[in-house]
Amino acid sequence: MGGKGAVDVMHRALITSLSAVLLLSGCRDAGDRSDREESISESQRYGGTAVVTSLNEVSSMNHFASIDETSQELQDFVLFMTLIRYDKALEPEPYLAESWDTAGSGDKMVLTFHLRDDVRWHDGEPTTADDVKFTFDRIKDETTAYPRSALLALYDSAVVRDPYTIAFYLERHPGFMDPWRTIAPMPEHILGDVPPAELKQHPFGSENPVGNGPFRFVEHRSGDRWVFEANRDFPESLGGRPYLDRLVYRAIQEPTTKLSELLTGEVDVYIIVAPAQTAEIESHPEARIITYPNRNYAFINWNGRLPFFSDPIVRRALTLAIDRQEIVDVVQQGLGSVATGPVPPFHWAYNEDLEPLAYDPESARALLEAAGWIDRDGDGVRERDGVSASFELKTNPNPAREDIMTLVQANLADIGVKVRAQVQEAQSLGRDITSPERRFDAFVLGWSAEFNLDDRPLFACSALDGVYQWASYCNPRVDEILERVVLMEDRAQALPLWYEYQDIIQRDQPYTFLYYDVRANAVSERLRGVEMDIRGDLVTVKDWWIDPADRR
Amino acid sequence: MSDSPGPAAREDAGRSLRVASLVPGLALLLRGHRLAGLSLMALAACLVAVLVFAFDRVRATFSAGRLDYWVALFTLLGGLAAAWGLSMGSAGRLSRAGTASASQWAIAWREFEKNRLAVLGLYLLAVLYLATLLAPFLTPFEPNVFGDIAATRHLPPSLEHLMGTDRFGRDVFTRVLYGARISLAIGFIAVGISVTLGTAIGAVSGYFGGVVDTVLMRFVDLLISFPRLVLLIAIIALFEPSITLIIVVLGLTLWPSTARIVRGEVLSLREREFVLAARALGLGAPRIIFRHIVPNVLGPVIVAASLGLGNIILIEAGLSFLGMSVPPPTASWGNIIDGGREYLVRAWWVATFPGLAIVMTVIAFNLIGDGLRDSLDPRLRMRR
């Protein structure tokens, strides 16, 4: 019970500190704003241009080509329509599909979507079941090399019943609706004749994409901006056209530049604020910070093939010796919470009662001694059988991860483990860690967890020679659990297994899980109606509006 | 010449100068060399001050058992010895004024001395070098060690932390001092490599001419018409970044401009009498090139080297900006700036002071380079 209490306190502390941030920003001229908000009628909200900036260039509006977060959000929420959306509780709700039903027995099932009949591509053609089937077929076609084909791995085939009805044949599995939250059907009448192998590089994606969503494409200037404008024909039953006239996306790399643009009014939404800048933004009345726990977590991967890291006790000692709360405080400025395992808090199977290992260098030393790692020659570094407890910790050029390395280095030096920090260009690091020989000792990296979690590539014995099994971790029980949960539709039945999985991972520490990320975005005060959560930064973009007095 | 002192008076003045030279710089000052005198005096005063005020840390050398403490100690003692030595020496030289023979280098030095900015550059550099060597005595902090981060991070500049503290609460002044070692080492070694390579290739190319020249110069053209940063990034991506790699890559990519300069000079030297004579004597090409030609092109090479040093320090900073230089936690000026970028608005001092350090150093190298150019090139000497 005590343990549970402690976790609760920690959680509450996190949540209250976050809501304090929100309150502060909301309160500053909350009275003022909300009064005005009341007085502005629905019809006055239409108009204006909002500018969104983030670090990354958008790779394409072509759903077959892109995997990066920004491109996907622009596709799913701005230019195109997905079949379903998630509501705040992450339950499916109708979008392009008006309704759906399931049938079938045993481990086979049929999923039938009934599409809206009032959605048109921006060139006037209606969006029909054929577009959905076309998209499905291309995804299933190996030559397309659709990056996330794994989403539909258990889907078998699709049949168009009538122009607005499509049925999918699939194996029964949990989260079978999840792919349709992110897959945006592409227009068959434009891309139908393109050979699958050339789909990715088709100019459709970057020069003249035609969507069917709330915004239509206006222009794309390479390296400069993407411009979208309101789609006036967006179905009334879905709320009609968006409030904004235009939405502009710009990629800006330099944090100081982004900050300056935000506070001088050139930019309205600054996505992924550098943690160091949140305090500064808070102190300006022109902007507010919106935070939410997102799907990313940071970790250190230990190379389990090396003698030092192959021992779970040693890995546990290393985790105990790293002050992860300090990492959250210093690197993330508090934007995050100490992690327990690969199931982040947003996930329904997250075990709140599992307490993260506390920072405890004393026990860490004891564990290392017990495992035979002792500093016999007095040089400050432990060794065993002539092997010294020193290793190289790598990461890619990324300020947060470089800072993590610096802190970890200092922490581990305290317990007699020597760390050489190394920053390596992303691609060359990628080659080293994915190579079958696993040419690394340890590295700091981050993952983004899926709603439909499948950790087999990370921790399953069957994936030992795979590209992502960097820990070289193998535990038959974990294998069994991971194999079973991906097929269990009943959450109540699966939950104990998920809990057990988290327990085992916590015990074995294949990774040292550092923290679950909290996303901070800055929003200009003139932009109203902005909500952001785990579903995405742009999830409410259709409802964003600007006070007529503040429009540029 | 009317008021020139008699032999006796001269002897007398010599003695008093020697007495005055017990205080470094005083002799020079008395003879009217204000700048030189004052700076020698200041230098000695600083060293003595370090010895007095940081005596505890100086004494710690014997217990710390660390190389940089010993280096600092030897610098300190050597610096003091040199200050007195210089003082004595200059006193001697002053009393024999006018009798020194005028070699080519001596003329150049005298010319250089007249250029106050160049001398200033030399002083800047001397101070900088002393400071980096004496770093353990100048600051009580360690560059990479931090304590309670929450309490010490981002403290603004104060008497305790001259340049404030960074995001880990490390003293920026200390890091700038220690970072200077890395930045300067990168600069000097890389320039050494590039100058050697450039001189050799340029001399060979210019001396032999013909096909050799064409091939080598096409290669030089190729490297020069390539945006340097792009080349560097591509090469660094191939290997794991380390200080050695950065040095080697910079050294190997910066030689073409030196090669071009040297080749141009050699082309004109090749037909000169002394080279023709050497050839007539039957000397081998390597001997002619390295014994007779290279010494004559050293002037422009030295100038190019001193300017190149500044350049390399700037390039290293640029690479750090792209996250491709010296890995943490080792400080180089470039990566201290890089670490302060996100905090620029709230903690301006982190990125500003190392930036100023770069500016001052590059200025020093350029002033020296300019001075050298003016003094080594007879055509630019002041007419009087």
Add this chain to the structure above:
Amino acid sequence: MTAYVVRRLLQSIPLLFGILTLVFVLMHAAPGDPTAMYMHPGVSPEVLEQMRENWGLDQPLPIQYVRWMKSFLSGDFGVSLAQNRPVASILAERIPNTLILSGVSLLLIFAIGIAIGIIQAVRQYSLLDNVLTFAALFIYSMPSFWLGLMLILIFAFKVYQVDWWPDVLRFPASGMTSVNYDLLGFWGKLGDRIHHLVLPSIALGVSSAASVARYMRSSMLEEIRQDYIRTARAKGLPESSVILKHALKNALLPIITLLGLWLPFLFSGAVLVEQVFAWPGMGRTIIEAIYQRDYPVVMATTFVFAAMVVIGNLIADVLYALVDPRIRYE
């Protein structure tokens, strides 16, 4: 003259060819390939393999090289693997942006540099010379990205908190145009563009201007000491005309050759400055392309860079010939 230009262009072909080959080898020797953009547990290794096949990366290197060279010679630069767009259309959008930025910087460099250089030479070793030397050096010695950050911090950010500061001198921190650019009139558009150019072109150009000033100073010093200047003075010409009419023309000669040398330098600087100011130019493209191993873009952009340098050198030589009657091209 035409014959000379043609010959020079022909001579530069092997040079460009060499550069392209060098880059090809370098890029393919570098670890990783474009599929690394898709590294994610949700992306199966088979998919990555298929991508390689679609992009022709599964072929042996010599074949890839010959293929690329073939399509390159037929004018097809290929399609970017990261931006999913024909390379030709990326270049068409980005080259002008870089040319605008470096062109304006070049003007700044030479105008300011030459003016300062002349003043310094005429007043050699004076206080003014020393002050200008030092000031020029101070600016020259700044890392361009650092100067850029400082400029943004002061002229794009801090000045917004100062009420009396004139609006004209509040500069935008990034991009080439404002968001409402399309809605502006002709003069508004022009003003908007100039406004956006100020900070980046200063960050990119000022340091080089200081350097030009130094060359100008020594070149001018050399000229002033020539006999013909003495003659001109002896004839009783006013000093200003001696300097500006007679000495300047000859002193400019070596400076003009610098023009060619300056281009690669500017492009290198542009890489950093474009990133700081989010300027949609070639510098950012090439850096991103290198990181992503976007081979077609890297090859095409290096080619463009190198070609611009070659042309820059050629222009410098032609100018040299026009100014200096002693040089004849057979």
